[in-house]
Amino acid sequence: MLTIDAAVLEKVDSFLAEHHIDRHERIGVAFSGGSDSLALLLALAQLYEPHFLHVMYVQHHLRPDSELEAEIALNRENCQKLGVPLHVLDLGKGRVEQSAASRKGGIEEAARHLRYEALYSECSQAGCSYLATAHNADDRLETLLMRLFQGSSIAALEGVRVLRTVDECNITLVRPVLACSHEELTNSVKQHNMVWSEDSSNGEDAYLRNIIRHTITPPILSVFGGAYEAVALMTKRFGEVGHLLEVLTENCLKAVSFSADRIVFSRSWFNSLSPALRDLVLFRIVSYHDEGNRIKNSFIQRLRSALEMRRDDDGWILESGAHRLQVDQDVCSYYVVRESDWQFCLALANPGEVQTLDLGNNVLFSIQIYEENPADPTLLALDEAMLQGAVLRSVQPCDEIALEGGTVKVTKLLSSYKIPKHLHPSVPVLVDRNGLVAVFARLHGGRDRLAKRFKAPLARRLTNIYSSNIRKHCSEIE
Incomplete structure (x- = not known):
């Protein structure tokens, strides 16, 4: 009967053979120092010559410095015992948090994105053909559960x-211990009498994966003895169906019609x-102009619902931030409306004269004679004689307007209306010498x-001034 250590080694050996991984080409090893990655490194160290292994540790700076320093020291010691050097890839303090904010996602997702970016870059520089990670059967179960309940x-x-x-x-990402459970890998390391590093955050329930690991998977594994094998089978089937759908989608x-500025298709064809x-x-249409985000x-569901359910025959536009679907x-x-430096500035020589000004970028500005009971009561009315050197221009970041409730920044005002930042320059403001x-x-x-x-008692000569643009009806969808 195989021992646990021998069983792990045999599974890794079989994996390399089954997937025709050349053992005379360099392979990068993502090494966190935990029991899973140490078990992977132990197996690879028995199957590869040391100079073919490039071991990498990514420093995220998400835990106390003292803990990280002790972890790196232990990891270097373990690598030294196995006769391989450890390469530390430092992301820099605060970079994960900055990435999470810019990507509008969580810390876990941002850390994963930056980690793989660093690992791929290091593998390329080191001449590695493969990158091995220590994802195991428990990771596969947890990932399936997360994605299932995230829809x-x-x-x-x-x-x-x-x-x-x-x-x-030009690197192949491989998971040689995906068929091994976390317990199996941990016991394998114990048989070598080696000590692994423990991430203190693994015991916390601040991250979604930890919550699933601590509260959901234990009862599943206790009820379904063959859960690991079943998940392996189901994920394989999902992968096959996903590949089939991808081929059909490509067709x-x-x-x-794809072009640099827009993508065109038939609504009846889509439905x-x-x-x-x-x-x-x-998804493919949206990602074409937004690759990497x-x-x-x-967002996809709202686009689909509008295309399937909206019945009005007149033209319409759906917008979400910089994204536009025009029908x-x-x-x-x-x-996608790209942020630009487009701005305008026009002297308003005759503010009391009926006129329509083309401000460019599809925006019109109109002035009309005042009516006591206008059809649109929201139009602004003012005494044009009060204006001193009137100018119509784009919003500037420093602009402030004194309202009855106090002075506010115009950009803050526009944001409160949920107007995206890239549209702020197309909003007209009227200014004179007094602000x-x-x-x-x-x-x-x-x-x-x-x-x-301008809201003081008005003089006799009143003017309606209002702005509009010539786009068709728009509705914000996200």
Whole structure:
């Protein structure tokens, strides 16, 4: 009967043979120092010559310095015992938190993104053809549960892949101990009488994976004795179905016109697709101009719902931040509004004269004669004689307007109306020598606001000033 250590070694040996991994090419090893990665390194050290192993530890700076220093020291000692050097990849303090904020995700996701980025870069520089990680059967179970209850796609339910080619750096990512449980790997290390490092955060329930590990998987494993094997089978099936759907999606996209500035497709064609393919098609369309950023499933679902359910025949636009889906009868155009330096500044020589000014970028500004009972009571009315050197221009970051409730920054006002930052420069403001007179935010779904000093009892000559743009109806969807 095989011992636990021999069983782990045999599984790793079989994995390398089954997937035709050349043992005379350099392989990078992601080494956290925990029992799982130490068990992986122990097995590889028995199957490879030392100079073919490139062992890497990623320093995230998410725990106390004293703990991290002790961990690195222990990891160096263990690597020295195995005859391989340890390469420490330092991400820098605060970088994970900054990445989480910019990516609008959690710390776990940001740390994972930066970790793999650093590992791939180091593997490329070290001439590694492979990168091995210590993902195991417990990781696969936890990942499946997370993605299942997060409503992930069929393809995503494949979870932790056995191996994957990373095209951008020509490296194959491999998981040699995916068939081993955490307990099996830990016992393997114990048989070698080696001490591994413990991440203090593993015992906390601040992270989703830890909550699942501590509260959900234990009862599952106690009830279903063959849970690891069943999960391996199901993730394999999900992967096969996901691959089939990907092939079908690729074929569907032949009917879509992709260009640098927008993507065009037929609405009737989209609704004729199998429902199983619609999310995947929309995901590919959205990601084409937004590659590298996280795409929310809720955004995809709202786009799909609008295309399937909205019945008005007139043209309409759906917007979410910088994203636009414009529909004119059967023609759908998807594009992303890129932030630009576009601005305008026009002297308003005759503010009491009826006129329409083209401000560019599809924005119009109009002045009309005052009516006591206007059809639109939200239009701003003011005494044009009070204006001194009136100028109509774009919003500037330092702009403030004195309202009845106090002075506020215009950019803060626009943000309160949920107007995206990239649209702020297209919002007209009226200024004179004494400061801001009015902000015209209605064209992006906000409110037009008039400075307090112009709300005093009005003189006889009144003027309606209002802004509008010539886009078709827009509704914010996220």
